[in-house]
Amino acid sequence: MYKHSQSSVGSNRKHVQITPKYRYHMMRKDKLKVFCKVAIEEACKKHKIEIEIIKVMEEHVHLIADAPRTMSDAQLIQIIKGLSAYLLFRICPDLRKRYPKGHFWTAGYFCEGVGESDFSATYEYIEKQEMHHA
Numbered sequence: 001m002y003k004h005s006q007s008s009v010g011s012n013r014k015h016v017q018i019t020p021k022y023r024y025h026m027m028r029k030d031k032l033k034v035f036c037k038v039a040i041e042e043a044c045k046k047h048k049i050e051i052e053i054i055k056v057m058e059e060h061v062h063l064i065a066d067a068p069r070t071m072s073d074a075q076l077i078q079i080i081k082g083l084s085a086y087l088l089f090r091i092c093p094d095l096r097k098r099y100p101k102g103h104f105w106t107a108g109y110f111c112e113g114v115g116e117s118d119f120s121a122t123y124e125y126i127e128k129q130e131m132h133h134a
Helices: 030-046 073-091 119-127
Strands: 013-018 050-056 061-066 110-113
Touching: 013 073, 013 119, 030 050, 030 061, 030 073, 050 119, 061 073, 061 119, 073 110
Parallel strands: none
Antiparallel strands: 013 061, 013 110, 050 061
């Protein structure tokens, strides 16, 4: 459950929601959904951020990530959005036609801590995203 380091015990689980710039429905095609998911997973793996669940919708992404305890929310978002956008533009060069300046994600985001008490409710909410947006 909790991560242990030399001088601390605890978790740094976050519920994160990010959206593409202008809230375009960029992930309508399954291929782009998979590429987006893989890019976010690779970005997180590189920085030792564990993804508990990820759900890629047509116009936004939800995930629960367990970040290292020393990582702030701003650093977490910067890593997820920055590196995943970099990887997406490498995988799909045609995205540059819509985003010529290289900014795939909007500047805004949602990030909230997820403790043990509300983890299951948040997990269930993300799991049922297709139903919410149908």
